[in-house]
Amino acid sequence: MAAFVAKAFAYLVIGLRFPLLLAWAAAAVVAVLLLPPLSSSGGLNNLIPAGSPALRADASAARLFGYPLEAGVAIVQRAPHGLPPSVVDKTGRAAVSYDRHASIPGLVAVIPVPNGAGIPRSISVSPLTAAGLLGSVRGKTSTIVTYLEFSDTTTLQQQVTAAGTYARRLTDVTGVTGAVAAQYEQGQIIDRDLPWVELFTVLAIALIVGVRFRSLLAPLAALACAGTAYLVAVRVVAWGAARTGISLPQEAEPVLVVLLLGVTTDYCVFFLAGMRSRLAEGADQLQAVRDATAESAPIVFTAGLIVAAGTGALLVARGGLLRAFGPGLAATVLVSMVVSLTLMPALLGVLSRFMFRHVAPARLPGPGSPIARFATSKPVALLVIAACVAGLGAAASATGRLGLGSPLIGEMPSSSNVAEASAAASAGFAPGVLAPTEVLIIGPGVGSQVAADRRFGDFLRRQPGVASVVGPSVLTGSVVPASASNPMVAKDGSAIRFALIYDSDPLNATAIGQVRVLTSRLPALGQAAGLNGVSYQVGGQTALTGDAINATASDLWRVGLAIVGVTLLLLLLFLRALLAPVYLLAASLLAVLGTLGLTVLICEAVFGSPDMVYFVPFAAGVLLVSLGSDYNVFVVGRIWEEARSRPARDAVAVAAPRASRAITTAGIALAASFGLLAMIPLGQFRQMAIIMAVGVLLDTVVVRSLLVPSLVALTGRAGMWPGHQRVKAGPRPEPELSDASR
Known part of the structure; x- marks a missing residue:
């Protein structure tokens, strides 16, 4: 038949x-x-599962702090022998005045991160801006990474175009980079x-x-x-x-x-x-x-x-x-x-x-x-x-x-602008600076537990692969002026957050494994630090990729x-x-x-x-x-x-x-x-x-x-x-x- x-x-x-x-x-x-x-x-990255814990963490960060620390787009400024004070000052002033410019749609926060003395404290900081996130590091500023945070409805092209527009306000710019820019x-x-x-x-x-x-x-x-x-x-x-x-x-x-x-x-x-x-x-x-x-x-x-x-x-x-x-x-x-x-x-x-x-x-x-x-x-x-x-x-x-x-940036040819800017940022900080891992601690009054928060940050610094940690205590007084809100503490004091910078590509198998281990250890670390009655969430590009x-x-x-x-x-x-x-x-x-x-x-x-x-x-x-x-x-x-x-x-x-x-x-x-x-x-x-x-x-x-x-x-x-x-009778030699x- x-x-x-x-x-x-x-x-x-x-x-x-x-x-x-x-x-x-x-x-x-x-x-x-x-x-x-x-x-x-x-x-x-648009194919992250709907029930992703990292997605929930990003949603919590947006609700509690106004924006998550995803750093999908970043502008890198670098001079190996030190950026002039005028460049640092201009970067800080651009950061605190971004919300007065309607020419950059979808932009919700600007976060400049210097690797030295930091953005001058005399500058007034916008409530949604952490000017000098790592400014407690004293010394000559050779590199500034400025994170641009956008609303969820902003497309890839709009974010990259907006980053180019913002970068033209700065000087000594190496390039625009980050996971979104690489994508x-x-x-x-x-x-x-x-x-x-x-x-x-x-x-x-x-x-x-x-x-x-x-x-x-x-x-x-x-x-x-x-x-x-x-x-x-x-x-x-x-x-x-x-x-x-x-x-x-x-x-x-x-x-x-x-x-x-x-x-x-x-x-x-x-x-x-x-x-x-x-x-x-x-x-x-x-x-x-x-x-x-x-x-x-x-x-x-x-x-x-x-x-x-x-x-x-x-x-x-x-x-x-x-x-x-x-x-x-x-x-x-x-x-x-x-x-x-x-x-x-x-x-x-x-x-x-x-x-x-x-x-x-x-x-x-x-x-x-x-x-x-x-x-x-x-x-x-x-x-x-x-x-x-x-x-x-x-x-x-x-x-x-x-x-x-x-590793979105690691997959790029080394001659691309995204890869060159990433290399410059890594030279000034650590490879993980372009995709910090965000650890949220949520619980009544947690923002006022200063000593426990400080101990918890110390524990985080000792975790495998962590090169630097930024938490509420780092930005208290020494970097953020008293007139500004601390971007690492929720306004109602019901949550705090830490930004972890890893010493390897934040989206490779090593960093993803380290974040997975850290997530399992958080309750024990919090208990040892004296944090009680709190819950933990982990967000950021590394955690999102791990969930995928x-x-x-x-x-x-x-x-x-x-x-x-x-x-x-x-x-x-x-x-x-x-x-x-x-x-x-x-x-x-x-x-x-x-x-x-x-x-x-x-x-x-x-x-x-x-x-x-x-x-x-x-x-x-x-x-x-x-x-x-x-x-x-x-x-x-x-x-x-x-x-x-x-x-x-x-x-x-x-x-x-x-x-x-x-x-x-x-x-x-x-x-x-x-x-x-x-x-x-x-x-x-x-x-x-x-x-x-x-x-x-x-x-x-x-x-x-x-x-x-x-x-x-x-x-x-x-x-x-x-x-x-x-076998049928009469075999037929082919x-x-x-x-x-x-």
Whole structure:
């Protein structure tokens, strides 16, 4: 029945090849004219889970103090040998007069932080301004970091523009930096470099497909499908995101683009390989296209469903990050599948007479070459399986050193203005100055417990990684004039807060771990300091990022079970076997773990750290499991086809080498697509490029070419039960392409 449906589909598509070409051209035009272009709805920081304790802390700080100490945008002034007193005085006066200027919308507080003698105390301080937050440090002022706090409704662009406007009032400005500024500049870099990634991906695909099939038209047909899929898919994803209200992170667009180009090329390669094989067997051009379509369409359909279902399973996640990635990836793959199933056969039908020239006739190999038969003997298969499992397991052991963070500024190229200003601020203070951790202590009368507050601040200074602490006692009298409110004490005295500056990048794995430990210790520290009847909250960029990582990690089992369940079900339905889908999925999961371990080793060698941006391993893992099952379908589908007329061992010996050639081509094209993400000079894309390129190549060269054929050979007919138990009478030796026709 399935074979009949596949043949009927092939005849229908080839018969309607000219209307299909016109239909897809019209669909692309309509998508471009009527649907919105793909654009981000914000960065990863907009995907903090709704129940985040750090979000609650920020809300409490806004309610009790007027604003949280998030420091998303900061202006850095630095002179290594000391800023002139006139510059320091001008900075202080600008800070206390900011609220008289309506030209900076959304600005709620200005907090200049000098590293020396500080802003002169004679200046009147606005109630919402802490002039000289660290002014108790005596000595020459070489660096001033001015935090700009904005309302929640202010966009990234508005904040960065406002910071530029405010910076023009100051002198000796190194630049504007901070997490928000980095996030905005990352979006600018992505918009600038993504077209180059697209161009070089197209050139790479054209080269790989053209060399593999020795045809000028083959890469053009594949790129026509990829281009059509791109025009339609990115706008469908944008339309869907707008309709559902799902926030699309700016990091998603490059991943979607290279996935779309790579997956569409993969599916087109399957059709091209099938057509060339049928031509080599002696079929005429149009019949070769029909046969290739009937043979490849079920595999492409199943493979596309597996990848789409696997990525779509991310919707079961509770965290915003995975939920944001899932629908876009699934929609992208579905559009790629539909385009490949219909447009590629139509193009092959129209261009069938010119697609391949001088295809050499195939030769009949019988039950497979002696080398192939030796490789599929059970003792050899068992040795290959043991070697592959041992190698992948050894590579996977390195995952224990992986650290997760989101160092927005650390991901930037060192030549960017944000990175340069950050380096200047770190030189004057400590790396954590651009994202202080805010510790709130809430309780009746806590603001009047001066001695206990002072002891608590001393305890905080002794915590791992803390370089400096600013609390109520630091600003009492010595820095903030008596006429001003202390910005570290709530007006009604019901809360106080401390700003902690860490000695490492505040958004890397080290600082996030230190803040997590500190949070668990706060009740004990407060009790030791003599603070009773109070509660504690921790806010700031470090705590927010930690909550996002925790939410993503907590979704791991839920999402993993959903992906495994959906993938396993589709493999069971396609292969009509019980054992094979289990060991195939296990092989894919082992390959993902091995890939992650190898990526950690590469990152240590190249970047000097095993840490990765926290969304990279999760998103890459989902893609690799789904794409690995995609290739499983192609390899095992070919073996199952041969097993209809051959013993299992002969089917593996004949089908596996032929399928591996097509998969190698597809894998190299997909690895090149993802590898070119490294052209975007941001840490997360270089990490994604490494992990996806390594994963696809490892899957292609080791898992699909060695491990999977060995598993099939070892399990034999038992692995095919119950769908493929008997060999039909009259085995049909299939022709194999000669060396000249490959």
